[in-house]
Amino acid sequence: MAVITPRTPPGTMELLPRQQIAFQRMLDTIRRGYERFGFVPIETPAFELADVLLSKSGGETEKQVYFVQSTGALANDKRPDLALRFDLTVPLARYVSEHQNDLVFPFRRYQMQRVYRGERAQKGRYREFYQCDIDVIGRDGLPLLYDAEMPAVIDTIFSELGVGGFKIELNNRKILLGFLMSLGVDSPERRAAVMRELDKRDKLGDDEKVVANLVGGDDTQLSVTDARALLTLVSATGSSAAVLALLDAQPVEEPTFRQGVAELREVAAALHAFGIPEERWRLNLAIARGLDYYTGTVYETFLDGRREYGSVCSGGRYDDLASQYTTSRLPGVGISIGATRLFYVLQQTGLVAEGASTVEVLVTQLDAALMPAYLALAAELRGAGINTEIHADAAKLGKQFKYADKAGIGVAVVVGPDEQAAGVVTVKFLTAGQQVQVPRAEVAAAIRRGPTAG
RNA sequence: GUGAGUGUAGCUCAGUUGGUUAGAGCGUCGGUUUGUGGCACCGAAGGUCGGGGGUUCAAAACCCCUCACUCACCCCA
Structure with missing residues (x-):
C-alpha cells in the first residue's frame, strides 16, 4: 500500500x-x-454560526473565512451554516x-x-x-x-x-x-x-x-x-x-x-x-x-x-x-x-531557547530487581512536587543518560546495588555535569537545591 | 484569487559542456565489552533526483505539461 x-x-x-x-x-x-x-x-x-459571525464583515474578511459543514449536510448541498x-x-x-x-x-x-x-x-x-x-x-x-x-x-x-x-x-x-x-x-x-x-x-x-x-x-x-x-x-x-x-x-x-x-x-x-x-x-x-x-x-x-x-x-x-x-x-x-x-x-x-523539558528528573534503571525501589523513589519525588519519569528499560546507563540529555531532562538519579545497600542515591545534574551522593531521605531536597555553584 | 521563483537523503546543499553503481556535511540508529551523556573514532540505514510526457545512443541536467512549496500582491497577528 x-x-x-x-x-x-x-x-x-x-x-x-x-x-x-x-x-x-x-x-x-x-x-x-x-x-x-x-x-x-x-x-x-x-466556530460560530455563519450568519452571526459574518453579520458585519465586508467582502474582504468574508473571503478569508473558512466555512464548516458536516459531510452529511454537504451531500445535501446545504450552504455551510458554521464558520471558523x-x-x-x-x-x-x-x-x-x-x-x-x-x-x-x-x-x-x-x-x-x-x-x-x-x-x-x-x-x-x-x-x-x-x-x-x-x-x-x-x-x-x-x-x-x-x-x-x-x-x-x-x-x-x-x-x-x-x-x-x-x-x-x-x-x-x-x-x-x-x-x-x-x-x-x-x-x-x-x-x-x-x-x-x-x-x-x-x-x-x-x-x-x-x-x-x-x-x-x-x-x-x-x-x-x-x-x-x-x-x-x-x-x-x-x-x-x-x-x-x-x-x-x-x-x-x-x-x-x-x-x-x-x-x-x-x-x-x-x-x-x-x-x-x-x-x-x-x-x-x-x-x-x-x-x-x-x-x-x-x-x-x-x-x-x-x-x-x-x-x-x-x-x-x-x-x-x-x-x-x-x-x-x-x-x-x-x-x-x-x-x-x-x-x-x-x-x-534565536531569542527563544529550546528550554528544559517539563520532566525534571529521570529515575534510571540499573538493576531490574530494584524496580520496587525505583517506583517508590519516583512516587516520593512526585509527592514532593517534582516531575519524574522512570526509565522502564534496563538499558546501559550511558544510553539512559543520553536519553535524558536529548529529552532535556536536567537531572538523573541512579540507584544500584551499592547505593541501595548504603541507603544513598546518586543524583546527577546533566547540564552542570555534576554528581553527588545524598542520603535517601534527602533526595528531593538535593534536587531542589540543584548543582552547587562553582 | 493574481504574479514571480524554487523542487536532488529527515535538514542544508554538491553534482563539470547531458556520459558508468547520484555524493558531502549535519541529523538518525548501532558499535568502541564490566555502573556515567555531551567529545572522538568506526559502521549502518536512508534517494522511483516532486510527478507525467518528450528530445537523445544516453537526462538529476534540455523542452512541454502538471503538482507542491516559497516569496510578493490583497489583507492582516
Whole structure:
C-alpha cells in the first residue's frame, strides 16, 4: 500500500515537545501579565454560526473565512451554516451582547485561542494562529485611561518575555480622518482607502511611492498637494511632546482632528503616568490600521530590527463594538498579541531557547530487581512536587543518560546495588555535569537545591 | 484569487559542456565489552533526483505539461 506523505497543511505551526514547552511558557507569561492587570478569562467556540459571525464583515474578511459543514449536510448541498472565527473581537462582540445582563461593566476579558484565516501562508503569516486578546468593554462610555492601559500591559508582558527591544507605536485615527475631512475628502470609503495606502508606507519605505499611490489610486484620488501634505504630517518624528506640538501647530480647524489630538495628548500623558519609558513607545501618525471599526486610539508593536515580520501586537479603540448584535452602545478598547507570529519571529532571531523539558528528573534503571525501589523513589519525588519519569528499560546507563540529555531532562538519579545497600542515591545534574551522593531521605531536597555553584 | 521563483537523503546543499553503481556535511540508529551523556573514532540505514510526457545512443541536467512549496500582491497577528 502506498503511504501518504505525512505533512501539515501550509500555514500551520506544529512544534516538537521542547519547542512546545517554550511556546507554552510564553503563553503562561502572557496569561500572567493579563491577570496581573485585572483581566478575567473567557473562551468562545472555534466556530460560530455563519450568519452571526459574518453579520458585519465586508467582502474582504468574508473571503478569508473558512466555512464548516458536516459531510452529511454537504451531500445535501446545504450552504455551510458554521464558520471558523477569524479573530477574537467579533466573537467577543457576540459574547458581550448575548450575556450583557450577566456581565459586569467595564467588562475586562482576556482570551487566548486560535483563529483561522484562509489566506496564502507567508513568512510569519499563518492560516491558523494564536491570538491573545485583552479588551475592556464599557456600557455607553469608557474612560480614555483604558487606552493607555493597553500599552502598559503590553510593555509589562514584552519586558517579561525577554524579546529584546520593542516599540509600541500609537496614533489616533481621528487625527487622520479629521485631516482628510479638512482636505475635503468627504466620503468614508475614500478616507478608508487612504488609510489603507498609508498603512503601507512602512513597507514601501518611500514616501514618494505612497504619494503616487494616493494620487493615482481609483479609491483615493488625492491631489498631489494634499497627498504631500498628508505624508509630511504623518512622517513627524521625535518625542511625544514634539509630535503633539507639531499637531497643535497644524492650521486645521476640523473638530474631529482637534479631538483626536486632544485624545492622543491625554493618552500620552497617561502613558507617562503608567511609568512606561519613552524608549519603548512613540507616537507614529502613520499608523492607520486597515480595519475600519477602529475609531480612536490605534496601536502596533514591532520588535526592534524585525519590522519585516509585521506587527506582533496591535489593536485600538472602537466606539461601538456590537451594533450588529444589540442596541446597547458598547464602546471598547483592546489589543491582541499574535502569539504564533511572535514565537516564529523569536525562533528566527534565536531569542527563544529550546528550554528544559517539563520532566525534571529521570529515575534510571540499573538493576531490574530494584524496580520496587525505583517506583517508590519516583512516587516520593512526585509527592514532593517534582516531575519524574522512570526509565522502564534496563538499558546501559550511558544510553539512559543520553536519553535524558536529548529529552532535556536536567537531572538523573541512579540507584544500584551499592547505593541501595548504603541507603544513598546518586543524583546527577546533566547540564552542570555534576554528581553527588545524598542520603535517601534527602533526595528531593538535593534536587531542589540543584548543582552547587562553582 | 493574481504574479514571480524554487523542487536532488529527515535538514542544508554538491553534482563539470547531458556520459558508468547520484555524493558531502549535519541529523538518525548501532558499535568502541564490566555502573556515567555531551567529545572522538568506526559502521549502518536512508534517494522511483516532486510527478507525467518528450528530445537523445544516453537526462538529476534540455523542452512541454502538471503538482507542491516559497516569496510578493490583497489583507492582516
